[in-house]
Amino acid sequence: MENVTYNGRLNKVFQLLIEISRGNFSYRLERTDKRDELEALTAIVNIVAEEIKDSFLHQGYVNMHDSYMHLVQMIFFLDKNFNISYANKDVTQLLHWESKELLDLPLVNLLEKESAIKWVDYTKSLSSDHDFDSNLRLVFKTKVNLQFPAYCKIVELPEEKYPKARYMLLSSDIIKNTKLYERKLQSKILKQIRLPRAKHSLVEKSFLNVSDLETFRAIGTYLKNNLDKNAPSLQELAHEFGTNEYKLKKGFKELFGMTVFQFLKNERLRNAHVLVKSSNEPFKRIARQNGFKNATHFSREFKARYGYTPRDLRLNS
Secondary structure, three states: OOOHHHHHHHHHHHHHHHHHHHHOOEEEEEOOOOHHHHHHHHHHHHHHHHHHHHHHHHHOOOOOOEEEEEEEEEEEEEEOOOEEEEEOHHHHHHHHHOOHHHHHEHHHHEEEEHHHHHHHHHHHHHHHOOOOOOOOEEEOOOOOEEEEEEEEEEEOOOOOOOOOOOOOEEEEEEEOOHHHHHHHHHHHHHHHHHHHOOOOOOOOOOOOOOOHHHHHHHHHHHHHHHHHOOOOHHHHHHHHOOOOOOHHHHHHHHHHHOOOOOOHHHHHHHHHHHHHHHOOOOOHHHHHHHOOOHHHHHHHHHHHHHHOOOHHHHHHH
């Protein structure tokens, strides 16, 4: 029996790796109370999926190609008992359930244990409070036993227009749109072929050498290791690492895709996001540890970057 359980857990790891290889970074593995190597692997794979998704979402080190689009939405229509009366095609694609299996199914049946409890408590408030908080983070279960975390919005529908549905639940995510990217790439290639070649066309080449790249990587590492300190000027950084200000300004952006100060701000917010989500540290201390003037400044920058406040993240984590 133990071997069967172990193999089942291992198959879920393989399934998640397959989803990652397809460009779907939103799925997660359910954690267990086991203390073995497979549970350690489960934690690592979840972290990898989370980091890759964050890179695409927030453009940390990976450019947001057109092949990744924030267009997919799960849409559920729910009746007064919160049973599913309609689900769009993206639900079947993301959760791997057939439409006929979802019809009249209580939405709670699609949620993992903690989210199911949260959903039951939440729905109790809907019947008595029309000014309910319409944003909720839920973790859905796929038919192949992967987890699909999603920020959801629930909307109350006018009864006279939708007699069979009382609520609409929406969730969006980022996925790979390979066909769109291939069409754009094909169009770009054809355009280049058809353009007349200039007689004296010059191809812009990078002026960076191996030594420069090592220097700028070292500067990036230095900034990441000193997030709590005041940002040094370009002149100070250039002098410290034996380069010049012009080369630092131009070369750093070529390597990382952003300016030195954008990089520093990005790292501060990324690190703060991890601390808010995974610890109980006061926001004031997190702000100080990541170089923000105060908790108010930190909260404002955090919301501008992620679309929600540190408090929202902690309440929904």
